[in-house]
Amino acid sequence: MQFVPRWVPEVGDGTTSVVLLAGEILKQVKPFVEEGVHPRIIIKAIRKSLQLCMDKINEMAIRIEKQSKEEQRALLIKCAATAMSSKLIHQQKDFFSKMVVEAVLSLDELLPLNMIGIKKITGGSLEASQLVSGVAFKKTFSYAGFEMAPKSYNDCKIALLNIELELKAERDNAEIRVDNVKEYQKVVDAEWQTLQQTGKIHESGANVVLSKLPIGDVATQYFADRNMFCAGRVLDEDLKRTMKACGGAVMTTVNDINPKVLGKCDYFEERQIGSERFNIFKVC
Incomplete structure (x- = not known):
């Protein structure tokens, strides 16, 4: 073994x-x-x-030299179909072999094969599988106010963050008792700091915000009011694939956010696929 x-x-x-x-x-x-x-x-x-x-x-061995793209593609499809002959999906090998070859050929020469993500969805048939020419990942947890935000954009600009835009949560049924003005001001300042961070993100021109860390209800509502889509707790793997596909950089502070560090794609949408909702970035 x-x-x-x-x-x-x-x-x-x-x-x-x-x-x-x-x-x-x-x-x-x-x-x-x-x-x-x-x-x-x-x-x-x-x-x-x-x-x-x-x-x-x-x-x-058969030597392959100076083939046209069509001949090379046909040969790769045959190789993929042969590899699938012993798998559980052997009855759909013609369908999946074409999809696999298309996915590999769509990669830039400098991009590794792990840029190809595979997402499994419960329900539906195998033939309902589809290839997304871009990046797709499962919808993350969202707070109230999220449904007010738009679910599709053209000429999308993406802010990739490793910043927590959430007030620290207390235990369930917890309460804060304030007995003087200074203590109350600390609560206000904490919320105001979050609003300042979201304001700088909005000023950068981004209309989609992805963060590896949580995005709280205050920030979610702020973005929704300004027709911006946001998603927190995005998996590190999905965030890196989005960065490599759409460009930009993962920022750890809002002070340096500007149009140059934003990712770009032609179209973004949140769509229901099977029993799950997915965030999809196309033509990156």
Whole structure:
């Protein structure tokens, strides 16, 4: 089983085959070990067999040189369909092989394969799966006032934050008792500080705000009143994919927010897919 963690990052498929193959090799080697054959001789024989296998594979291999994009695409679809033949989705391999190839080819040469996100949704059929040319992630928790905000934008400008825009919550049914003006002023100042931060975000020109940390009800209502969409507690993976796809930078302070650090995409919408709502950024 130690083969699997090394095999998957390198090849990505064939984990069952490699385990069965390794088990069969050990089965064939066992009699020689019992007869006292030195391990070095056994290892030398295995390495010799490996070389013979590599020579045979190179002999059978088909060289791919100077193909047109259409021919290359058709070959990749065949390869993807072959890899899916032993999976649970083998009956829909024609459908998913085209989707997989389209996803890989849509990546820029400098972008790694982990930029392709896979989101699983309960319910519906396999053929209802779709490829989003951009970024999509599940809707995060939202406070009251969120429903007032628009759910779609054209020429979207995105503020990516690692800032908490929320007043610290107390325990359930907690109350604050203030016995002097100074204590009351501290409460007002805390809320005012949040409003100052949201004001600077609004002045930057952003109309979609994504933050890794919570965005409270005060900030949510502020953004909704100004026709801005916001989402807090966005997963780090989704925030980084959005940054790489749409540009911009993740900011840790509102003081440096300006149009140059905002991400951009042609279209944003929040849409119901199956039993979940998703935030979708297209044509980044």
